[in-house]
Amino acid sequence: MRALHAFAVAVVLAQALGNTGIALAFQAPVPPPSDEATADDRTPPRLSYVDGQVSFWRPGAPEWVAAQINTALAPGDELSTGSPGNVEVQVGARAFIRAWAGTAVGLMNQEPDFLQIKVTAGHAALDLRALDQGRVVELNTPNAAFTIQHPGYYRVHVSGERTSFISRRGGRAIVTPAQGQAASIAASEEVVIEGDDAPRVASYAAPPLDEWDRWNYARTDYLAEAVSARYVSPGVYGVSDLDRYGRWRVVSEYGSVWVPTSVPSGWVPYSTGSWTWDPYYGWTWVDTAPWGWAPFHYGRWVYADRYWAWAPGPVIVRPAYSPALVAFFGGSPGVSVSARVGWVALGWGEPLIPWWGRPRFVGVPWWGGWGGPRVVNNIVISRTAVVNVQSINVYRNVHVQNAVVAVEPTRFGRGSVGTLRIAQAEVSRLEPVRGRLEIQPAAVSLVPTTVRGVQPLDNRHLRPVVATRPQLRLESPGGESGPRAPAREATPSPRLVPAPRENAAVESPRAPFGQGRSERPQPAPPPRFGGSQPRSPEIAVPPSREPRVTVPTPSTPQASPPRGDPRPAVRPEGVRPERPAAVPPSSSPGRESRSVSPPAPATPQTPAPRIETPRPQQAPQVQQAPPSQGPAQGPARVPPRVEVPRPQERALPGEAADRMSPGRGGSR
Numbered sequence: 001m002r003a004l005h006a007f008a009v010a011v012v013l014a015q016a017l018g019n020t021g022i023a024l025a026f027q028a029p030v031p032p033p034s035d036e037a038t039a040d041d042r043t044p045p046r047l048s049y050v051d052g053q054v055s056f057w058r059p060g061a062p063e064w065v066a067a068q069i070n071t072a073l074a075p076g077d078e079l080s081t082g083s084p085g086n087v088e089v090q091v092g093a094r095a096f097i098r099a100w101a102g103t104a105v106g107l108m109n110q111e112p113d114f115l116q117i118k119v120t121a122g123h124a125a126l127d128l129r130a131l132d133q134g135r136v137v138e139l140n141t142p143n144a145a146f147t148i149q150h151p152g153y154y155r156v157h158v159s160g161e162r163t164s165f166i167s168r169r170g171g172r173a174i175v176t177p178a179q180g181q182a183a184s185i186a187a188s189e190e191v192v193i194e195g196d197d198a199p200r201v202a203s204y205a206a207p208p209l210d211e212w213d214r215w216n217y218a219r220t221d222y223l224a225e226a227v228s229a230r231y232v233s234p235g236v237y238g239v240s241d242l243d244r245y246g247r248w249r250v251v252s253e254y255g256s257v258w259v260p261t262s263v264p265s266g267w268v269p270y271s272t273g274s275w276t277w278d279p280y281y282g283w284t285w286v287d288t289a290p291w292g293w294a295p296f297h298y299g300r301w302v303y304a305d306r307y308w309a310w311a312p313g314p315v316i317v318r319p320a321y322s323p324a325l326v327a328f329f330g331g332s333p334g335v336s337v338s339a340r341v342g343w344v345a346l347g348w349g350e351p352l353i354p355w356w357g358r359p360r361f362v363g364v365p366w367w368g369g370w371g372g373p374r375v376v377n378n379i380v381i382s383r384t385a386v387v388n389v390q391s392i393n394v395y396r397n398v399h400v401q402n403a404v405v406a407v408e409p410t411r412f413g414r415g416s417v418g419t420l421r422i423a424q425a426e427v428s429r430l431e432p433v434r435g436r437l438e439i440q441p442a443a444v445s446l447v448p449t450t451v452r453g454v455q456p457l458d459n460r461h462l463r464p465v466v467a468t469r470p471q472l473r474l475e476s477p478g479g480e481s482g483p484r485a486p487a488r489e490a491t492p493s494p495r496l497v498p499a500p501r502e503n504a505a506v507e508s509p510r511a512p513f514g515q516g517r518s519e520r521p522q523p524a525p526p527p528r529f530g531g532s533q534p535r536s537p538e539i540a541v542p543p544s545r546e547p548r549v550t551v552p553t554p555s556t557p558q559a560s561p562p563r564g565d566p567r568p569a570v571r572p573e574g575v576r577p578e579r580p581a582a583v584p585p586s587s588s589p590g591r592e593s594r595s596v597s598p599p600a601p602a603t604p605q606t607p608a609p610r611i612e613t614p615r616p617q618q619a620p621q622v623q624q625a626p627p628s629q630g631p632a633q634g635p636a637r638v639p640p641r642v643e644v645p646r647p648q649e650r651a652l653p654g655e656a657a658d659r660m661s662p663g664r665g666g667s668r
Contacts, residue, residue: 041112043321044072044278045097046237046293048090052101053082055453057461058279059473059491061446064453070238070292071448072323074279075472076491078106080456081122090237091115091137094129094224100212104461108140108494109472116140116469118494119156121460123212126154127220128171139165140465140494143193144201147174147468147500152187155213166190166206168213174500177201178466182500231256232312233319233371238293245291249309254302254348257309260291269301269308269345270326271405275413276448277441279474282356283413284323286448297321298369301345303400311348313372320369325352327395328433329404341439342406342422342430347396349375353389355436363435365389389434398427413445467494 047056047069054067059076067079067087081087083101090096099105103122110116113132118140126139131151139146139156143163148154152171157164165185167173173185177199185191190204209217226240231248246260273287273296287296295301298319299312327350329342346352349372351365365376365387373380376387377394397403404422411418422430444450471491 041318041320042110043235043237044074044110044281045107045115046090047071047073047079047087048096048238048293049086049088049098051087052085053454054085054087055080055082055456056447057453058446060443062443064455065447065449066451066453068286068288068448069290070273070287070296071276072278072281072284072286073107075107075109075474076279078104078461080104080454080461082454088219092128092130092132093235093237093239094220095131096127096220096223097124098127098216099124104456104463106461106491108467109469114138114469116467116471118465118467119158120463120465121158124156125213125216126156127216128152128154129220129224138468140467141165141193142463142465143196143199144175144177145466145468145497146185147176149173153213153216161195163193164190165193168206168209175201176466176468176497176500178495178497182498228258231258231315232294233298233315233369234317236294236298236312236319238291241291242294245289251302251304251309251311254304254309254311255314257302257304257311258295259307259309260289260295262289263308266402267308268400268403268405270296270324270343271417274416274448275445277413277445278323280356281323283437283439283441285326296324298325300325300348300350300370301397302348303397303403313349313370316369316371318369322352322368323356327353328355328437329406329430330433340406340422341409341412341437342404344395344397344404347375349373349380350395351376351387351392353392353432353434355433363389365392392434393432395432398430399424404430409439412439413441415444415450462492464492465494466497468497468499470494470496 047067050067050069055064056067056071057064057078057080058074064080073089079087079089079099081099081101081103085101085103086098087105088096088098089105097105097117099119100123103124104120105122105124106118106120108116108118113135115135116138120142124139126137126148128137128148128151131137131149135149137148139148139154141156141158141163143158143161144165146154146156146165148171150170150172153168154171154173155166155168165173165175167185167187167189170187172187174182175185175191175193176182177193178196179198180201183191183201185203188206190206192202192204194200194202223240226243228239228242228248232239232242242258245262246258248256248258251257270285270287272289273285273292275283276286278284285296287293294312295310298321299310302309302311324343325346326343327346329344330340349367349370351367351374354362354364354366356362367374374383375381376392378396381387401424404427405417406422407417470493
């Protein structure tokens with residue numbers, strides 16, 4: 001009995017151990033706690049297009065500089081366009097903000113579900129082809145705040161004390177003036193706010209598209225239809241640039257990879273750009289190539305068949321943004337390269353050692369946004385394995401010729417990195433940096449270039465705006481030693497108004513329609529299909545509804561009733577005279593009022609034209625003169641009647657007889 005009991009216990013233990021082993025071997029991939037607990041779920045807006053005079057300024061920078069594409073924007077950043085000037089900021093995979101000449105636009109706040117921007121002067125357009133569920137975009141102006149929760153095309157114009165906002169392509173928004181109640185903005189509508197203290201709100205029909213609107217439409221159409229989107233995870237910015245500057249290939253070890261076609265000989269990743277200090281992410285790479293966003297913030301770089309290729313890895317649902325995907329190096333004491341800071345692009349599946357974020361996040365191996373295999377020291381590991389950062393000492397791309405880029409610490413974060421390379425004999429002496437990079441930023445580190453920009457006229461970017469939230473002011477990750485904003489460039493606090501409720505677009509009162517000389521005239525009603533004119537209520541038979549008339553042939557003379565003929569006027573078939581209650585009947589007996597609509601009967605002098613109108617279920621008629629009897633009387637449902645010619649009376653010609661109303665003749 002005891003033997004049986006022991007056997008049963010052994011079987012149960014074996015099953016438990018076996019089930020545990022199976023669970024460990026086949027369970028779904030579970031990322032380490034650092035991937036979920038400390039990773040940020042927001043992607044900074046990308047400066048994706050610059051044309052003409054466009055200047056950039058970040059709080060703490062000594063001056064305005066020329067805007068550089070691929071700059072990751074942070075709350076507090078300002079953009080100003082001259083004349084000519086045009087700039088584009090990508091805020092989503094299919095969402096863009098563009099500013100025309102003479103415009104001041106800035107980023108005030110960014111959260112995973114909230115984006116707050118301001119426009120203090122000029123023209124700006126928001127082309128939001130897609131907007132995540134629950135995400136809110138708030139546009140702040142000196143006169144009002146506009147809340148956007150639906151995809152569409154929006155345009156704002158700020159001039160002096162006047163702000164106009166237009167919604168198109170199914171877009172809807174909510175306007176909240178500085179003083180007043182929130183009001184909804186429907187699709188194809190323009191709202192104009194004038195004044196600051198007591199703003200006047202008026203709504204109009206949206207004006208026609210102008211040349212800049214059509215350019216916005218065409219550019220977004222081009223950017224949204226990228227072939228490279230089939231190889232890259234959704235949500236990655238700058239995918240359309242890959243189509244123009246490279247080609248996709250398939251490598252057996254890495255799958256689909258992208259190879260740039262416009263790089264010089266000897267080029268290596270992370271060599272043509274600069275390190276910029278971001279208020280949230282710290283040191284961030286800004287590449288000067290037009291395509292230099294996605295390959296430097298997502299995926300990995302591989303060296304195959306003697307060329308560099310960007311491998312995005314397997315497609316995942318929500319890729320995570322990284323300020324750069326490199327491994328930093330520093331020389332050990334006594335080594336000739338100890339006074340340099342180097343870096344190399346991460347290889348296939350290698351982890352990133354974060355240098356930004358919370359203390360528990362810094363220095364912990366992180367595969368955020370990576371869906372492929374995890375490789376440590378050229379060995380594929382399980383996703384449930386805990387990796388000690390001190391054990392990571394092998395990076396595959398280190399062994400590629402001239403792949404490690406290095407600069408002196410005094411030049412790091414101060415403009416272009418140059419072309420300094422480390423010899424392969426010295427690479428093995430470099431030590432990986434396993435945490436924060438101990439290089440403090442300077443004021444010049446806040447901007448990606450040293451090229452001086454154009455200062456905005458009359459400090460238009462410092463105008464206070466109306467907002468539902470205060471501007472986010474990020475603390476420098478470097479602590480008190482980080483750069484601070486000069487007092488002369490301090491952005492004034494916005495005038496806060498209550499945030500509209502989710503159903504405010506339905507419950508809030510509609511803005512009153514504008515009145516005055518500036519009111520846009522109501523457009524004329526469109527013509528009826530076929531080119532006819534619209535109906536006028538003063539005409540008995542409107543031209544737009546004029547029936548087709550059959551003209552009698554000359555061989556058949558048309559007779560008209562003689563003067564004094566006691567017979568009533570002949571009416572078209574199916575037309576009955578009606579008078580609305582508000583119009584009194586005519587004082588003359590036997591005559592109809594001619595100012596009543598629907599149309600009145602024809603005059604007794606001229607026979608009415610033939611009307612070819614289909615009559616449902618109408619019995620055939622005999623072409624005869626009307627009978628001598630009076631109007632038909634009886635129940636509402638009268639059987640079909642056959643008209644018999646009245647004796648001793650000449651019948652009208654065939655055309656006139658067809659125009660007679662059956663059974664409605666008058667008595668003599």
